[in-house]
Amino acid sequence: MRKKIYFENSKGDRLCGILSKASSKNTRLNDNTQSNDSIRLKNPVIIFCHGFSSSKESSIYIKLEEMLNKNKIDTFRFDFYGHGESEGKFEDITISEAVDDILNAIKLLKKKGYKKIGLVGSSFGGMASLVAASKTKGLYVLALKAPVSDYLGKIISQITRYPVKEWKEKGYIYYQRLDGRKLKLNYSFFEDANKVSGYSCAKKIKIPTIIIHGDKDLSVPLEQSKKTASLIKNCRLKIIKGGDHIFSNPNDFELSLRLIYEFIIKNIK
Numbered sequence: 001m002r003k004k005i006y007f008e009n010s011k012g013d014r015l016c017g018i019l020s021k022a023s024s025k026n027t028r029l030n031d032n033t034q035s036n037d038s039i040r041l042k043n044p045v046i047i048f049c050h051g052f053s054s055s056k057e058s059s060i061y062i063k064l065e066e067m068l069n070k071n072k073i074d075t076f077r078f079d080f081y082g083h084g085e086s087e088g089k090f091e092d093i094t095i096s097e098a099v100d101d102i103l104n105a106i107k108l109l110k111k112k113g114y115k116k117i118g119l120v121g122s123s124f125g126g127m128a129s130l131v132a133a134s135k136t137k138g139l140y141v142l143a144l145k146a147p148v149s150d151y152l153g154k155i156i157s158q159i160t161r162y163p164v165k166e167w168k169e170k171g172y173i174y175y176q177r178l179d180g181r182k183l184k185l186n187y188s189f190f191e192d193a194n195k196v197s198g199y200s201c202a203k204k205i206k207i208p209t210i211i212i213h214g215d216k217d218l219s220v221p222l223e224q225s226k227k228t229a230s231l232i233k234n235c236r237l238k239i240i241k242g243g244d245h246i247f248s249n250p251n252d253f254e255l256s257l258r259l260i261y262e263f264i265i266k267n268i269k
Contacts, residue, residue, distance in 0.1 A: 007108045009081060010100050016085035017078030017105065018056060019045075019112075022069045044116035044140065044268060047105050048077035049098075049125030052156075053177045055084035060145070060257055064120070067261050073268070074114075078105055080125070091172065091184040094192035095152060098128035099135070106136055116140050120260060123148060123220065123245070127198050130228070133209075134201035141267045142209040143260045146217055146245050149198030149224040153190035159219060164190065178246075198224075202231035209235040210263040212256050214243020236263070 001023045006014050022043055046068060048061040056077040065075045079086040080101050082093045102119070109117055118141035121129030126147025133142050148155060157164050162173040167187050174182040209232050213225040222239065229237035238259050243252040 005076075005108070007104060009097070009104050013081055013087040015078055015081065015087070015101055015104070016056070017076055017108075018065075020065050020069055020075045020077075022072045022074055042115075043072050043074045044118060045074040045076055045109055045114045046118045046120055046141075046264060047102065047109070048075060049102060049119060049121035049129045050077070050080065050083070051122040051126075052124035053083070053090070053175060053183060054122075054125075055079050057084070058122070060122070060253070061120075063257055064261060067257075068264065071265060073264065076105060076109060080128075091186045092188070093185075094189050095124070095128060095131065095196050096192050098124065099131045102128055102132040103136060106132070106138075110138070118142065118264060120264075121145070121147060124152070127152060127196075130198045130205070131196060131201045133207065134204040139207050141264055142205065142207055143263055144209070144211045144225075144228075145256055145260065146213050146220055146247075147198070147211065147225065147228070148220050149202070149228045151193075151224075152196070153193035155220060156185070156189065156193075160185075198228060199231055202228045205232045206234065208263075208267045210238065210259065211235060212238045212240065212259055214240045214245065214247060214252065216242055217245045219245040 001021045003019045005017050005019050050058045056079045061077045068075050081097050082088040082090040117139055119129040120143040122145040126144040160173050160175055167173045172184050172186045175185045176182050211225045211229050213222050215222055229235045240252050247253040247256050
């Protein structure tokens with residue numbers, strides 16, 4: 001049973017998410033549909049945090065939603081500020097904004113009665129999840145897929161091939177999505193990213209964590225995940241041989257999906 005839900009970040013911008021409750025039928029509901037919010041609130045719920053310029057419709061999260069729902073685990077996938085159906089301009093996104101979005105998603109689910117909440121984040125969403133997990137209590141599991149842990153601004157600069165100096169002087173750059181569409185991104189993104197260290201946050205995380213990273217990732221260095229995994233007290237690092245940043249090989253994709261799923265199930269108790 002899916003329900004579209006709108007909630008706000010700390011600035012009052014409206015964000016959009018899909019709450020999918022484990023049930024025999026996965027019927028779509030809109031925000032105005034009356035539903036029994038007491039349905040299986042004893043279930044855990046997993047929040048999905050998508051990658052940079054992606055959305056809640058990411059294929060891995062739709063597949064994970066189905067797999068987890070079949071095992072009595074609810075899911076909540078949402079769009080970050082400036083992405084998908086959420087309000088805001090993409091050019092104004094920052095890691096701090098994404099962290100705030102996650103914390104407000106957690107707040108929303110707690111208000112709905114959920115007691116057991118987990119996070120799954122990819123790349124940019126992985127870093128935001130890492131930071132958010134260090135700032136909140138009550139999470140029971142954390143799964144990160146090819147997460148950025150540090151130097152996020154520099155990584156974006158390298159991906160876009162805009163030198164940081166040019167980015168600063170111009171005030172913005174253009175980030176090209178996989179579909180070829182170019183999106184404006186302000187220099188405030190770089191300034192904000194420089195203030196955030198995933199490594200410092202990792203030291204504060206005590207919950208069971210898994211990090212999945214390909215050894216052929218040309219976007220985010222594998223060394224970042226190795227260091228992050230060493231700093232989290234209860235962390236398993238799984239390196240996928242030959243895997244690139246988005247696990248474009250179908251076998252790598254399915255392996256990453258299965259590893260996240262099995263880790264969540266294993267730590268359900």
